[in-house]
Amino acid sequence: MLCTVNYRKTVINPTRLEEMFSRSNGQPSVVGTVLIVTTRPSTTLEDSTVTTPVWQVIVWDDPVNLMVYVVYVLRTLFGYPKEKATKLMLQVHNEGRSAVASGPREKVEMDCHRLHRYGLSATIERA
Amino acid sequence: MSEAFGLDAGGIKVQLADWQIQLLSDVLALVEDSSDDSALPSSAYPDRPVDDADYRRLLASERHQARAADQSAMSLTLEEAEAGVYLSRGEAEAWLRVLGESRLLLASRLGVTSAVWEEDEETEELAVLHYLSWLQASLVDVLSDELPDSDSTDAGG
Numbered sequence: 001m002l003c004t005v006n007y008r009k010t011v012i013n014p015t016r017l018e019e020m021f022s023r024s025n026g027q028p029s030v031v032g033t034v035l036i037v038t039t040r041p042s043t044t045l046e047d048s049t050v051t052t053p054v055w056q057v058i059v060w061d062d063p064v065n066l067m068v069y070v071v072y073v074l075r076t077l078f079g080y081p082k083e084k085a086t087k088l089m090l091q092v093h094n095e096g097r098s099a100v101a102s103g104p105r106e107k108v109e110m111d112c113h114r115l116h117r118y119g120l121s122a123t124i125e126r127a
Numbered sequence: 128m129s130e131a132f133g134l135d136a137g138g139i140k141v142q143l144a145d146w147q148i149q150l151l152s153d154v155l156a157l158v159e160d161s162s163d164d165s166a167l168p169s170s171a172y173p174d175r176p177v178d179d180a181d182y183r184r185l186l187a188s189e190r191h192q193a194r195a196a197d198q199s200a201m202s203l204t205l206e207e208a209e210a211g212v213y214l215s216r217g218e219a220e221a222w223l224r225v226l227g228e229s230r231l232l233l234a235s236r237l238g239v240t241s242a243v244w245e246e247d248e249e250t251e252e253l254a255v256l257h258y259l260s261w262l263q264a265s266l267v268d269v270l271s272d273e274l275p276d277s278d279s280t281d282a283g284g
Binding site for chain 1: 167168169170171172173182186189190193220223224227228230231234239240241242243244260263264267268270271274276
């Protein structure tokens, strides 16, 4: 069962903490007002491990932008080496789309905006 | 047709014939006067209307100002291009973006929906689009020479 630990204060004595855990077989429930441990039976592994949702920027194929231009933009905006930028461009060309960057939402929104500034068709979706 | 852009000890140089300057002035006017910019990508969340509206609203002002700055940078340097003028890296990037926008706007007006147009070199209406492609590729070629082939830790696709 997964559990979430909320530390309200950080003044607990480490020795006492060890003692509490050993006494409850590693599964403490409530410890005074210092440390509160809650259990969430419905929590999934996925929910508990993903603290910051990861998003990705997709570049879409279009009939106008030149291949060399797309490679240049990817190299300039993301610092990709020529080989990687070319590979991503070819994925866009052959498969219609390619995920060119990922990260927190604020970051990928700025990435998407910069791609739009260069006239590339780009959108954002969850990774 | 000789190359329009070159790289020498002084930096990135653009030199154009009179007819090219006139044509690019007309193209620039098309970009500046274009009230319908739907041909330019601006949607980030096509399946999430509320998020998309927020995204557009938050970036609208910056987008408008940046486009105007690019057009101004190109316009000012274009005036001197017959004698030959050196562009800063920023000015060259502005030229690149304006050329990109003009190609998208022009292609939209011509009803281009597939890449087949690239093979059609006879149709008069597409001649300007082909010229702009040549010009943009020429500038990309020069700018690429100055790019460090750096690696990146960004998690891309």
